[in-house]
Amino acid sequence: MRYHFLTTLCLLAYTTNAIKILGVFPYDGKSHFIVIKVLLEELARRGHDVTVISHFPDDNPPKNYHDVSLFIPKKNNDSVEDAVKIERSYFGVFEVGVYLALSGKNDCEVMLANKDVQKLVNRKDKYDLVLTEQFNSDCSLGIAYKLGAPVVGITTHVLMPWHYKRLGIPNNPSYVSFHFLEGGTKPTLFQRVERVFFDAYFKTLYYLISQRSNQNELAKYYDDIPPLEDLAGQIKFLLLNHHYVLTGSTLYPANVVEIGGFHVGKPNPLSGELKNFVEQAEHGVIFLSFGTTVSLSLTSVEKIQAILDTIEELPQRFIWRWDKKTTLDKKPFNQLSQKHLDLLANKKKIYIGNWLPQVDILGHPKVLAFISHGGMGGTTEAIHFAVPIVAMPITGDQPANAAAIEESGFGVHQPINSLTKEDLVASLKKVLNPKFREQVKLRSKAWHDRPVSPMNSAVYWIEYAARNGNFTFRTPAATVPLYQYLYLDTMAVYAVFFTAVFLLFKSFCCASSRKETKKPMNNKKKKQN
Structure with a gap:
């Protein structure tokens, strides 16, 4: 009797802590979703109610796991799977930039046009949290805004070039590895030059094509979506598929959490x-x-x-x-x-x-x-x-x-x-x-050797964001103006100060010099008199 009573109490406590999560994953890349799906299924197994918008509906979903399918047979059969050449070239890097921008645009259009997605948003169901991939589109942030839910982002890769500023993470090309290029944390001068150019290239395409088109596409359905870059800055946490043992120590703010390897489970015996x-x-x-x-x-x-x-x-x-x-x-x-x-x-x-x-x-x-x-x-x-x-x-x-x-x-x-x-x-x-x-x-x-397993860490911070959705954990580095971040205003003050001191000193020296020159002449005149 006592055992059953304690079990009931535990179950009640577990159910009380359950949260309602909406996963939004408009990108149709299978290699990304199979990693994230492990976390989504684990959240459902732990009693949370999980609804997932994606191109990959689960054939055998666990309890509490619900799919909103974006799958379009013709489109998904034409995806990037088995489509890339085994070679490296600048042309390939340029192609990736175009692909990311256009796929970010198209993914948003497909998701917003989906009738089931429209019904979900229009019902205005209460979600405790939206979990979404941070990759080639911010379209999902518009949906989270309409539902009034806090957002946790997740990656299956290193940071994209446009993520650094919104999260307040240093992106110095001399020691920060660049997503699409070689060199790691010890780049040559030429590789640093490459990084500056391609960083500008990828961000320009992203902001002009993907993010701008996402904003316009959202405006066709909803007339009150704030700028997506502002919404991106309000993400509660980013769960980053890194760990410093592999990628090295980096200056991440408190709302960026490394969960590298969270998807790796116990291997099954081969057969x-x-x-x-x-x-x-x-x-x-x-x-x-x-x-x-x-x-x-x-x-x-x-x-x-x-x-x-x-x-x-x-x-x-x-x-x-x-x-x-x-x-x-x-x-x-x-x-x-x-x-x-x-x-x-x-x-x-x-x-x-x-x-x-x-x-x-x-x-x-x-x-x-x-x-x-x-x-x-x-x-x-x-x-x-x-x-x-x-x-x-x-x-x-x-x-x-x-x-x-x-x-x-x-x-x-x-x-x-x-x-x-x-x-x-x-x-x-x-x-x-x-x-x-x-x-x-x-x-x-x-x-x-971590205090908490990466999966438990990911689940904890998702639950934490849901419990504390009214708070922001963003670093001030993400909002400080560029001229302040680069000390330009401070340096200008010092420049004016030292210039003024120099000019005053120069003026004083010139005045003293003229006075000394005048004295001998005056003495000479006195002697003549």
Whole structure:
């Protein structure tokens, strides 16, 4: 009886603390949402009522989890999945800027035109909090404003260029890693010049295309939405998918919380052919994946040959994630030699799949290294399981992540454009070295050594923001005018002061000089008299 009474009290307390959350995720990038979805489902499992606007409705949602689907078959089939070339170029960086701005515009239009979204907003249901991704659009902030709910932002990547000012975070190109470029925290002079230019480029496109069009699109439906940049500045917290063990110490204000690795759970045991392939690997396994956006069919045959020659030389087995568009009868694979084709057909050497349980693979003790494009999701998963990384960045935040991987000692950065068999073999031998792997294990231990797990931290701050929605936690650095932030007014005062002192001193010296010159002349006249 006593046990049941205590249980009832606990359940009542749990239910009392439950909050109503609206998740707004208009971006149709699957690699982003699969990370965030882990948090959304955990919130529902903890008793919170979670409604999610996204392109990815849950086929088997937990209790308290409700979908508002934005999925449009034709549009979602044309998304960025399996569409990026394996190469680095300035043209590609310019393309990313255009893509982000236009996708931010289109995502907002699709979401606001959705009848179910319109009904949700018009019902004016009471939500304790809106959780939304901070990426290529601020459109969701307009919905949060209409519902009168505090906002918590979340990222699956490093900060975008337009996030620094609104959050009051220093963005000095001499030591702050830049999202889309190499150099990390130790850039060369040329890389700093690059950063200043591309920072202006990305922010200009964002403000002129994405944010401006979002503001205009919201005005078609609602006539009272404040400037989106003002709403962005009122976000209660940003949950940032970073951790200083990887990305280094940075000056974040109190309302920016690092939750790097929050989505990584316990790995499930491998099964079937994959299980046999891994467990029968005498020398261990190397996992090779370029994520969900990169297509091997758009890769040069020389890069494929370099990878295959590396696989042939090393004793380890390889698991290789292929995209759905890639087949042996199409480029570049139909240009390979018979030797390379035979290697691909060797099921004791290479396991190929277009969908692979990445966390389960990386969590297996026989997996010794991870060849990756450097996406933040896979990077944090590899760090979680102490798997060294050979990072070959292609687009997005991958260059910044690759630099962080190398600087923090979790792996090496292998430039994709100069990829050769010799380079890749050397990189793999470096990370496979027992001493290197031991250092990665120590760093992974530091990654895990936190007072609160990243998932519990994320949940806590979401609940905290809901409980304290009337308060603001924004740093004054976010609102101080630029001329004050750069000391321009102070320097002007000092400049005027020292100029005035100099002029007064100069004037005094000139007056004294004239007086001294006059005295001898007067004395001479007296003598003549």
